[in-house]
Amino acid sequence: GQQLNQSPQSMFIQEGEDVSMNCTSSSIFNTWLWYKQDPGEGPVLLIALYKAGELTSNGRLTAQFGITRKDSFLNISASIPSDVGIYFCAGRYYSTLTFGKGTMLLVSP
Amino acid sequence: NAGVTQTPKFQVLKTGQSMTLQCAQDMNHNSMYWYRQDPGMGLRLIYYSASEGTTDKGEVPNGYNVSRLNKREFSLRLESAAPSQTSVYFCASSEIQTSGVNEQFFGPGTRLTVL
Secondary structure, eight states: OOOEEEEOSEEEEETTOOEEEEEEESSOOSEEEEEEEOTTSOOEEEEEEOSTTOEEEETTEEEEEOTTSSEEEEEEOSOOGGGOEEEEEEEESSSOEEEOOOEEEEEEO | OOOEEEEOSEEEEOTTOOEEEEEEESSOOSEEEEEEEETTTEEEEEEEESSTTOOEEOSOOTTOEEEEOSSSBEEEEESSOOGGGOEEEEEEEEOOOTTOOOOOEEOOOEEEEEO
């Protein structure tokens, strides 16, 4: 089946720093999604990307759909303590999503 | 508008016991999904239902059965629970639109421990 490689696995940063994480795949996807999961909760959709090359922002978050359709990145600018959580990328080809293994983000005040 | 709801939130079973995890959505979505989440493994698809009356296997279907009871409800059954099924289970729903948009919305999860 399709697999996604998400990196880094974890990050520990200072409040105010910028963060970047990415996902790569050997397969192409039609859609890239980025989710955030808080402890004890289900994943919540942050950004959805539908076209190769698309760059989309949601507040301090920016994500891009790679031109080859095999990768995507998520940037968080000026991190704050509530950014703590696990961030997942997900790629869709037909009706199902394939998820990366997640990037755990810790932010020190 | 509650979105996706799951019951129970927590469950402890003994090996060999059976149980059904319930999921309901009030967004009138056609598609529903069951995932399991294990440490370091991300979310893995167990079963999905693209529309009422249909179900398909995902990546890790063994040991599970599903029922799409109606458009709102999609249940996951463990007939004979095993310790390897200790996990957090998430239900999700989505609507595949003509534009191609297919954003999945997740429930809060069921934390299952099998002893």
